[in-house]
Amino acid sequence: MWLPVVGLIIGVVLGFLFSVEIPLGYVKYTAIAIMSAIDTILGGLRAQLEDRFDLAIFLSGFIVNATFAAMLAGIGDLLGLDIYLGAVIAFSIRIFDNVGFIRRDVIMGYLKAGGRGTGRAAGRSAS
Amino acid sequence: MGSAPLSLRGLRARREQAGMAVLLALVGFVVITQIRTEWLIKRDLRIPSRELEGLGFALRQQEQSRAALEAEVADLRGQLQEYEKAAAEGRSAAAQTNRVLVEMRALVGLTPLEGPGVTVELHDSPRALQPGEDPNKVILHYSDLYAVVAELWAAGAEAVAINGERIVASTGINCVGTTILCNTKRMVPPYVVAAIGEPSRMAAHLRRPGGALELLEAFDFPVKVSRKTRVQVPAYRGTYRFEHTKINR
Numbered sequence: 437m438w439l440p441v442v443g444l445i446i447g448v449v450l451g452f453l454f455s456v457e458i459p460l461g462y463v464k465y466t467a468i469a470i471m472s473a474i475d476t477i478l479g480g481l482r483a484q485l486e487d488r489f490d491l492a493i494f495l496s497g498f499i500v501n502a503t504f505a506a507m508l509a510g511i512g513d514l515l516g517l518d519i520y521l522g523a524v525i526a527f528s529i530r531i532f533d534n535v536g537f538i539r540r541d542v543i544m545g546y547l548k549a550g551g552r553g554t555g556r557a558a559g560r561s562a563s
Numbered sequence: 564m565g566s567a568p569l570s571l572r573g574l575r576a577r578r579e580q581a582g583m584a585v586l587l588a589l590v591g592f593v594v595i596t597q598i599r600t601e602w603l604i605k606r607d608l609r610i611p612s613r614e615l616e617g618l619g620f621a622l623r624q625q626e627q628s629r630a631a632l633e634a635e636v637a638d639l640r641g642q643l644q645e646y647e648k649a650a651a652e653g654r655s656a657a658a659q660t661n662r663v664l665v666e667m668r669a670l671v672g673l674t675p676l677e678g679p680g681v682t683v684e685l686h687d688s689p690r691a692l693q694p695g696e697d698p699n700k701v702i703l704h705y706s707d708l709y710a711v712v713a714e715l716w717a718a719g720a721e722a723v724a725i726n727g728e729r730i731v732a733s734t735g736i737n738c739v740g741t742t743i744l745c746n747t748k749r750m751v752p753p754y755v756v757a758a759i760g761e762p763s764r765m766a767a768h769l770r771r772p773g774g775a776l777e778l779l780e781a782f783d784f785p786v787k788v789s790r791k792t793r794v795q796v797p798a799y800r801g802t803y804r805f806e807h808t809k810i811n812r
Contacts, residue, residue, distance in 0.1 A: 439577075443584025444591045451595025458600045460615055466597050473590045480583060491579045498586055 465506040468520050471527040472501040478534035485541040672731040672799035676722045680759040680794035681766050683711055684787040685779065687752045703752060703784060705738040708745070710775035711756050712736065718768035720758035722796040726750050729799040746801050762790035 458466050476498040483489040505523045512519030605611060610618065668674050685708070688701035712730055715723050723730040728745045736745050743750040758765060766788050769776050776786045 439580040440583040440587045443586070443588040446584075447588035447591025447593075448595050450588070451592040451599070455599065456596050457603065458596060460604070460619075463597070463600060463604070463615070466593060470590065470594055470597055473586075473593070477583070477587060477590060484579070484583075489579055491582045494579075495582060495586070 464520065465509050468505040468509045468523055468527075469502040471524060471531075472505040473498060475527045475530045475534065476501055478531055478538065482534050482537045482541065485538060485545070671803070672722070672729045675796065675798045676759055677793060677795045678721070678759040679762050679792050680720070680757065680790075681715075681762050681769070682789050682791060682794060683715075683756040683758075683769065683776070684785075684789075685711065685752070685754040685756070686785040688783045689785065690783050700782065702741065703743070703754065703779075705736045705743045707775065707779060707784075708743060708750075708754055708756070709736045711769070714769055714775050715756065715758040715760070715765060718758075718760065718765040720760040720765060722759045724757050724796045726755055727797050729797055731799045731801075733801075733803065734799075746799070757794050757796055759794050759796055762792075766790050 476494065479497065480489060480494045483494070505520070505527070508523050509520035512521075601611075604615070608615075665674075669676060685703055687703055690701055692698060692701055708725060712723055712725070725736075725745050728734075728748050728750070730745075734746050736743065738744060743754075768774070769788050771777075776788065780786050
């Protein structure tokens, strides 16, 4: 479980080290893609906690969702309709859902583990 | 659970974690980049990126109209320069023309003039006619006036008028019956000939022996020559007209 956190930290550090500027016109699309990525990651976390994680589904979900969200925003721009707002709302709802499930899973893990250790330790022992 | 499935599961979990780590690194990188970009936009432009498109559109429009206006300004500036050039040329040309015109008008007698000069006052003879005497001997003739004017021109007069009638190039002095005409205006005695020029020179010329005035005085016509520091000569009131004349340039 530490590896993803290390990856996240590495990514953040890299983001701070290399100042890549996103072109002004694409800021909106990257924001949508980030929303979808956060959603996918939380989904993955939840799946892992529930022990039904699959890398292929996770990766494909990550890529397809991000791409599709950005595409939706682009189509919305073409149509003159703020379709990306729909994507934002959908991702927001799913993020909240996932956060809720993760919270529940972690708490349940704590309760199940009892005095044996943390929820994370319970997760690891499960895997 | 055997050791093989356990290690397989562990391997799978490790692989999953590695995949997630890579993705999280990517996401972390993108998120930070996005946040930094947004922060830069807010810091530099002081507006959130949401409003960028509208503002960009407004900016493009403004830039277009500005370019159009700049082109117009350049165009108008060029025009102004041309006008100024033309005006400067026109002004100097007009001033030159105007100066020449004023001189010409003065020369042909269309402007009132004044200056030092003399006046010559001529009266018909007060002598009573003897019975059977020719009345022509006691009245002034156009030829007498003409003689006086000619003498004044000869003495360097610059402008001459008889009883307020300016002598110009087309002036004729003649008579109809007992009336003298000058510029086709009737003259009545006394005749006052005003001339601008050097007073003493003109007076001396008029008074010279054998001159017109001496002849008139010999026939008892009262003649009075006065030098003046200021003689006024009016403008020619008639018209100049060319009906048959062509100007040879």
